[in-house]
Amino acid sequence: MSTTFIRNHQFNVIKKQAEFLQKTLTTVADRSVLETVRYRAERNIIEAFPVLTEDQKQLLGQISSIETAYDFQRYLSTLESCLEPFPPITLKQIQKLFPKNKKLKVPDLQAIDFRFVTYLSWVDIASNKLFVVYPFEGKFIGIEGRITPTNKKGYCLFCNRHQELAFFSVKTKPANASPDNLSFFGHYVCLENQGCNHSITDTGALEKFILYASK
Incomplete structure (x- = not known):
């Protein structure tokens, strides 16, 4: 798997989806609603990328099984290591x-x-x-x-x-x-x-x- 494949604007998509899902988990008890939000969060993230390998999809898709605030933070921290920075410029x-x-x-x-x-x-x-x-x-x-x-x-x-x-x-x-x-x-x-x-x-x-x- 490529170590850097996430651009800044794509990471912002991931953060927003993670924040919305985390908030939903703390305010909604209906399991069917939660599963729908989990599915949409994963799809919105995947759709932010024109091309992904299967390994990259699996890594991003981990958001659909996250439960705790700690796990959300760990998920985002892991993805930070995959950020593709602005090209070097002098x-x-x-x-x-x-x-x-x-x-x-x-x-x-x-x-x-x-x-x-x-x-x-x-x-x-x-x-x-x-x-x-x-x-x-x-x-x-x-x-x-x-x-x-x-x-x-x-x-x-x-x-x-x-x-x-x-x-x-x-x-x-x-x-x-x-x-x-x-x-x-x-x-x-x-x-x-x-x-x-x-x-x-x-x-x-x-x-x-x-x-x-x-x-």
């Missing part, structure tokens, strides 16, 4: 993604636990810019744009979490357009990226935004 690689920013301020990469990172991002407070780095098809994509706090709560495009939002606006250039013909593309995202990374369960909206913004 300061120079990040700088090459943003060549126009000669004084680019990058977070301390050594301080980041990349097992729990789906996308790397940081805010430059001086310029009110948000920088995002995402691995896609074997390469890194970097986008940057203006970040404007809204002082309102709503649903983040990336993680679908109800949280305080900011408007992320990125300059884009239409195909075959002149250098001066720019437009803006934006959406509402979490102000706090660590919480976003700990909540994201699907990369579809994130990838769509990044691919469009990086044209």
